[in-house]
Amino acid sequence: MVGSPGRAAATDCCPEPRSPAEFSAALHAHADRYWDRHPLHVRLHEGGLGRRELQQWIANRWYYQKSLPQKDAAIVANCPVADVRRRWVRRILDQDGDGDRPGGNAAWLDLAEAAGLDRAEVLDERHVLPGVRFATDAYVTFARTRPWPEAVAASLTELFSPALMRERLAALRAHYPWIGPAGHRYHLARPEAATADAEHALAVVTAHCTTRSRQDAALAALAFKCDVLWSILDALDQAQRTDGP
Numbered sequence: 001m002v003g004s005p006g007r008a009a010a011t012d013c014c015p016e017p018r019s020p021a022e023f024s025a026a027l028h029a030h031a032d033r034y035w036d037r038h039p040l041h042v043r044l045h046e047g048g049l050g051r052r053e054l055q056q057w058i059a060n061r062w063y064y065q066k067s068l069p070q071k072d073a074a075i076v077a078n079c080p081v082a083d084v085r086r087r088w089v090r091r092i093l094d095q096d097g098d099g100d101r102p103g104g105n106a107a108w109l110d111l112a113e114a115a116g117l118d119r120a121e122v123l124d125e126r127h128v129l130p131g132v133r134f135a136t137d138a139y140v141t142f143a144r145t146r147p148w149p150e151a152v153a154a155s156l157t158e159l160f161s162p163a164l165m166r167e168r169l170a171a172l173r174a175h176y177p178w179i180g181p182a183g184h185r186y187h188l189a190r191p192e193a194a195t196a197d198a199e200h201a202l203a204v205v206t207a208h209c210t211t212r213s214r215q216d217a218a219l220a221a222l223a224f225k226c227d228v229l230w231s232i233l234d235a236l237d238q239a240q241r242t243d244g245p
């Protein structure tokens with residue numbers, strides 16, 4: 001006997017949640033669609049970008065960078081759990097800086113200057129491509145409008161970013177030596193912070209997504225974020241192929 005129809009219907013409408021190990025594995029499986037594999041990143045790592053292309057990447061990536069604190073502030077605003085808010089607020093200060101401690105965003109502007117860009121031309125966003133703005137803004141809007149655990153899940157691309165940033169730092173030093181050491185502060189500091197942030201975010205998502213449907217929503221959020229990042233590089237890639245070096 002195959003089982004009573006009643007049982008089958010119950011299973012269809014309310015599948016069991018994944019175990020913590022299965023859920024974590026399903027989240028980690030998104031590494032397959034992370035932007036480290038994008039052709040533009042591959043070109044960057046191989047030393048295939050010209051000076052102007054690398055500057056364009058830096059100026060566009062700035063728009064993502066500067067939007068992160070607003071995205072994190074949206075999570076803090078939507079989250080009713082004090083413990084989560086207390087830890088999440090640190091992310092805002094890590095990027096914006098805190099008193100005498102300059103933040104990640106200042107370090108990214110140092111990279112821009114070390115690569116020969118004027119701070120003013122980065123801050124006024126004249127180089128930011130429409131597709132980069134659109135994709136980045138979609139991430140901020142997602143955090144503002146979706147349930148906060150989904151926005152936390154979307155940040156889990158940071159599970160994969162430390163390895164990428166270390167590889168990128170090695171590539172910048174090897175292939176783009178005209179960028180002085182002052183430009184490398186972001187990539188030196190961020191992998192360690194990203195590892196800690198991702199560990200915390202994973203613990204939060206695991207603790208708060210305990211039903212199958214919440215787990216599914218978290219997985220969809222992480223897939224969405226992978227698409228955001230991929231779209232940012234698609235926009236840049238297309239511009240660079242059209243404009244030439």
Ligand SMILES: O=C(O)c1cc(C(=O)O)c2c(n1)C(=O)C(=O)c1cc(C(=O)O)[nH]c1-2
Binds near residue numbers: 155156158160190
């Ligand atoms: O350099 C990168 O490739 C990269 C990727 C990501 C990411 O995976 O979203 C982040 C960062 N850097 C980063 O520096 C950072 O602070 C950060 C925060 C977040 C997030 O979604 O909350 N992602 C990332």
